Amino acid sequence: AQSVSQHNHHVILSEAASLELGCNYSYGGTVNLFWYVQYPGQHLQLLLKYFSGDPLVKGIKGFEAEFIKSKFSFNLRKPSVQWSDTAEYFCAVKKTGANNLFFGTGTRLTVIP
Amino acid sequence: NAGVTQTPKFRVLKTGQSMTLLCAQDMNHEYMYWYRQDPGMGLRLIHYSVGEGTTAKGEVPDGYNVSRLKKQNFLLGLESAAPSQTSVYFCASSYYRTGPTEQYFGPGTRLTVT
Numbered sequence: 001a002q003s004v005s006q007h008n009h010h011v012i013l014s015e016a017a018s019l020e021l022g023c024n025y026s027y028g029g030t031v032n033l034f035w036y037v038q039y040p041g042q043h044l045q046l047l048l049k050y051f052s053g054d055p056l057v058k059g060i061k062g063f064e065a066e067f068i069k070s071k072f073s074f075n076l077r078k079p080s081v082q083w084s085d086t087a088e089y090f091c092a093v094k095k096t097g098a099n100n101l102f103f104g105t106g107t108r109l110t111v112i113p
Numbered sequence: 114n115a116g117v118t119q120t121p122k123f124r125v126l127k128t129g130q131s132m133t134l135l136c137a138q139d140m141n142h143e144y145m146y147w148y149r150q151d152p153g154m155g156l157r158l159i160h161y162s163v164g165e166g167t168t169a170k171g172e173v174p175d176g177y178n179v180s181r182l183k184k185q186n187f188l189l190g191l192e193s194a195a196p197s198q199t200s201v202y203f204c205a206s207s208y209y210r211t212g213p214t215e216q217y218f219g220p221g222t223r224l225t226v227t
Contacts, residue, residue, distance in 0.1 A: 009153075034215060043203065044156075044218040090155060099163055100146065100171060101216060103155040 006104035021076040023091030030096040033074040117219035126194040134189040136204030143209040145187035149200040194226045
C-alpha cells in the first residue's frame with residue numbers, strides 16, 4: 001500500500017530560523033505532490049503543489065518544496081520562519097490517475113517569538 | 114464564493130444514535146471527499162465521489178454511508194455512532210482536468226460520541 005511519511009512530528013523553532021520538513025512516499029510511479037497547512041482551529045489550505053516540470057516549487061507565504069524523484073522525497077522549506085507560521089503541515093501524494101490523496105501524519109511546527 | 118461549507122460545526126452523539134453531516138460546494142467541482150482527522154494519524158479518506166450519483170469507498174469506510182444526489186452536495190451518514198467515530202470530519206472537493214487536481218477543504222465538523 002502506498003504510504004506517506006513525515007518523520008518530524010513536532011518541530012520547535014525560533015523566529016527567523018530556517019525550516020525544512022521532510023516528506024517521503026513509497027509509490028514508485030508518477031505522482032502529484034502537495035503540502036497543506038492547517039492553522040490552529042482552521043481547515044487545511046494548500047501551500048504548494050507539484051504536478052510536473054521544475055522540481056523546485058514555490059508556494060504561498062515564502063514556502064518552497066523540492067521534488068527529488070530518486071529519493072521519493074518532497075521536502076518543504078522556508079528560509080526564515082515567522083511566529084504566524086505556527087501550524088500543522090501535511091504532505092499529501094496522489095498517484096497519477098488515482099482519485100484520492102494519501103496524507104502523511106503531519107508535522108506540528110511551533111515558532112517561538 | 115463560499116467554497117466548501119460543512120454543517121454542523123460541532124455535534125455530540127450518544128452511542129447508537131445516527132446523524133448526517135452535510136457538505137456543500139459552490140465551485141462546480143466534480144469530485145468530493147470525506148476525511149476523518151485523528152491525532153497522530155493525519156487525514157484518512159472515508160468515502161469519495163467522482164460525480165453526481167456515484168460514490169466509492171476510501172481507506173476507512175466501515176460504519177459510514179454517503180450519498181451524492183446533487184453535484185454540489187455530499188452527505189456523510191453515521192447509522193449507529195460508536196465512540197471510535199469521535200473525530201474531526203473534513204469534506205473536500207476538487208475539479209477534474211485529466212484527473213482530479215488539488216483539493217479544497219471545508220472548515221470541519223467536530224464530532225464526539227459518548
